[in-house]
Amino acid sequence: MISDPLHRLDCCVITDGGGAMVIVSEAVASQLERHCVPILGTGSFVKSSQSGRIDLTHTGAVRSGPLAFNEAEVTPDDIDYVSIYDSFTITVLITLEDLGFCERGAGGHFVTDGGLQAPHGKLPFNTDGGGLCNNHPANRGGMTKVIEAVRQLRNEANAALQVPDCELVLAHGTGGSLATRSASSTMILGRSL
Amino acid sequence: MTLPAKAAEPNSENLRFFEGAEQGRLVLPRCTACGFVIWFPREICPECGSQDVDWFEASGSGSIYSCTVTRRIPGSWGKSTPFVLAYVELDEGPRVMTNIVDCDPEQVAIGDRVEAVFEEATDRDGNPGPPLLRFRPVEAQ
Numbered sequence A: 001m002i003s004d005p006l007h008r009l010d011c012c013v014i015t016d017g018g019g020a021m022v023i024v025s026e027a028v029a030s031q032l033e034r035h036c037v038p039i040l041g042t043g044s045f046v047k048s049s050q051s052g053r054i055d056l057t058h059t060g061a062v063r064s065g066p067l068a069f070n071e072a073e074v075t076p077d078d079i080d081y082v083s084i085y086d087s088f089t090i091t092v093l094i095t096l097e098d099l100g101f102c103e104r105g106a107g108g109h110f111v112t113d114g115g116l117q118a119p120h121g122k123l124p125f126n127t128d129g130g131g132l133c134n135n136h137p138a139n140r141g142g143m144t145k146v147i148e149a150v151r152q153l154r155n156e157a158n159a160a161l162q163v164p165d166c167e168l169v170l171a172h173g174t175g176g177s178l179a180t181r182s183a184s185s186t187m188i189l190g191r192s193l
Numbered sequence B: 001m002t003l004p005a006k007a008a009e010p011n012s013e014n015l016r017f018f019e020g021a022e023q024g025r026l027v028l029p030r031c032t033a034c035g036f037v038i039w040f041p042r043e044i045c046p047e048c049g050s051q052d053v054d055w056f057e058a059s060g061s062g063s064i065y066s067c068t069v070t071r072r073i074p075g076s077w078g079k080s081t082p083f084v085l086a087y088v089e090l091d092e093g094p095r096v097m098t099n100i101v102d103c104d105p106e107q108v109a110i111g112d113r114v115e116a117v118f119e120e121a122t123d124r125d126g127n128p129g130p131p132l133l134r135f136r137p138v139e140a141q
């Protein structure tokens, strides 16, 4: 036990690592040989300290999620794969609730039946292993989330974990102090321009 | 088990709070415009922006809003594990991040009633400074 109720394996690894994204116009993308994926919707929100009346049961994803879903004109039911920032297991549970993948308070139930497993779970998740099992490059845990989401869309994920017919993915990052001053970013990506 | 206690450096905005702490009293600012009780102590209201506050002695009573028992931590706190890190909701409204002391960490739970205590604190040179606000369980009546 590290800090009740978080055991050691509820806490992410700490690793080296990094990544980069290249974002281009559609005109440039159409001339590239590499499979480019469109950004369909984005949202960002910073949760404040709530004037000293902090509510620990949600993150800024309650606002960043709807912003991204509305812009992309899709709903959580439409998403084929998610990359969700996973500093701790609780980070994932609250974010799943905040983004609308399940009811508030139902995050634990949503994941315990294996629903996050790839490729055939109801919501395949973090197929690179995520922060909990594979990577957390300092304060850049969000970068690897986007990279794996793009791999899924390009059909370039680990073969055993590649989601069949993956057409719509969501990548979500959380930063700052998790409960009190957290920043949330949500991005929805599609398969082809 | 005593926890590390680093003394704060009072400034003109929060001096009344620390003067109260020296006397073992929880003194908080309240917005005279909208009535909001302000935490952390300062002379501006985070709700309405008014800089008109008065200071009053709070009850010092509250309930545990959330808590964890920290069992592994690097640095000087590592010698004090296990200890309780908590948010206490004061009866006047604010939720205060703090430690629960004078307790059996295994028995502390959300909803438990607690009361303010002020513990000796020292600055980085080891000199005494303003006491530090913490909380301890109140035995059920």
Ligand SMILES: [Zn+2]
Binding pocket: B031, B032, B033, B034, B035, B036, B045, B046, B047, B048, B049, B050
């Ligand atoms: Zn006010």
